[in-house]
Amino acid sequence: MTSPTPTTAGTASSVSLVVGSCISLQFGAATAAELFPVLGSWGVTALRLSIAAAILLVAVRPRADRWTRHQWRSVLVLGVALAGMNGFFYASIARIPLGVAVAIEFLGPLLLAACLSRRRRDLLCVATALGGMVLLGLENAFTATSLNPSGVAFALVAAGFWALYILATAKVGDSVQGSGGLAVALAVAAVCVLPAGASGAAVALSDPHLLAIAVLTAVLASVIPYTLELSALRRLPRHVFGVLLAFEPVMALIAGGLLLGQPVGVTRLAAIALVVAASIGITASNRPNAAGGASDRSAPSHPPAVGPPPHAVTHAG
Numbered sequence: 001m002t003s004p005t006p007t008t009a010g011t012a013s014s015v016s017l018v019v020g021s022c023i024s025l026q027f028g029a030a031t032a033a034e035l036f037p038v039l040g041s042w043g044v045t046a047l048r049l050s051i052a053a054a055i056l057l058v059a060v061r062p063r064a065d066r067w068t069r070h071q072w073r074s075v076l077v078l079g080v081a082l083a084g085m086n087g088f089f090y091a092s093i094a095r096i097p098l099g100v101a102v103a104i105e106f107l108g109p110l111l112l113a114a115c116l117s118r119r120r121r122d123l124l125c126v127a128t129a130l131g132g133m134v135l136l137g138l139e140n141a142f143t144a145t146s147l148n149p150s151g152v153a154f155a156l157v158a159a160g161f162w163a164l165y166i167l168a169t170a171k172v173g174d175s176v177q178g179s180g181g182l183a184v185a186l187a188v189a190a191v192c193v194l195p196a197g198a199s200g201a202a203v204a205l206s207d208p209h210l211l212a213i214a215v216l217t218a219v220l221a222s223v224i225p226y227t228l229e230l231s232a233l234r235r236l237p238r239h240v241f242g243v244l245l246a247f248e249p250v251m252a253l254i255a256g257g258l259l260l261g262q263p264v265g266v267t268r269l270a271a272i273a274l275v276v277a278a279s280i281g282i283t284a285s286n287r288p289n290a291a292g293g294a295s296d297r298s299a300p301s302h303p304p305a306v307g308p309p310p311h312a313v314t315h316a317g
Contacts (some may be wrong), residue, residue, distance in 0.1 A: 025248060082165060134272035
């Protein structure tokens with residue numbers, strides 16, 4: 001499957017998709033905050049992935065019976081990546097501050113972006129975004145009384161799964177047309193986390209109020225962002241996508257201040273400025289050259305679709 005040559009307008013629209021995904025994630029965080037203390041981290045993960053998978057499977061109706069062995073293998077890897085990325089992130093924020101967990105986990109896509117790019121401009125943008133993440137991590141580390149070693153370890157594991165997720169969704173987008181691969185991958189992810197989260201998820205099934213919140217969380221934190229990022233990554237090289245994901249922790253700071261009452265100080269604002277600067281820089285470097293062709297990129301010329309990452313951000317208690 002080959003994507004068209006990127007244009008300035010196409011790049012701008014892809015950036016809008018990623019930003020929209022991040023905004024949806026943070027509104028999902030506000031709803032998930034009510035579920036997290038009741039269901040536990042793995043229970044929330046299991047319920048959210050299960051509901052999101054059910055919604056997409058009904059809406060998309062993938063023709064999985066026609067898939068080849070290669071297509072199935074790609075979808076299964078994506079499902080495992082989704083399960084690990086979401087499950088371990090939730091487990092980490094149950095033990096360490098949210099800002100620290102996000103900063104640590106973001107090392108995954110940032111390092112992947114650096115590895116996939118050989119251009120100095122792109123590497124400089126990655127370094128700039130990484131500087132913003134370091135500022136967030138340092139601020140939270142110095143204001144926290146202690147960091148639970150298990151929480152840090154879970155965040156690092158989630159970072160690795162996030163990098164795998166980007167690569168796996170690229171493979172799925174290249175081999176499976178439409179959103180069918182994402183729908184089945186979400187179902188696989190739900191099955192993977194059910195052994196750890198079934199007991200917590202069962203609590204919500206007996207409470208209509210909790211179940212309604214869980215459905216809203218699944219739509220805002222999984223269905224909408226995953227679908228938007230799937231479309232964005234069909235148009236963007238993988239290393240560009242990795243830096244644009246910097247908008248996720250930025251929106252987390254904004255949502256934390258507006259929705260969860262979390263203060264935003266000078267250090268966090270400086271981190272936002274660095275991340276936004278990196279995102280603008282990486283987008284500008286992806287413009288067509290003067291001859292009208294695409295600018296030189298080390299990433300494949302037909303970047304595959306990638307599903308939306310992430311995890312609803314909930315305040316760690």
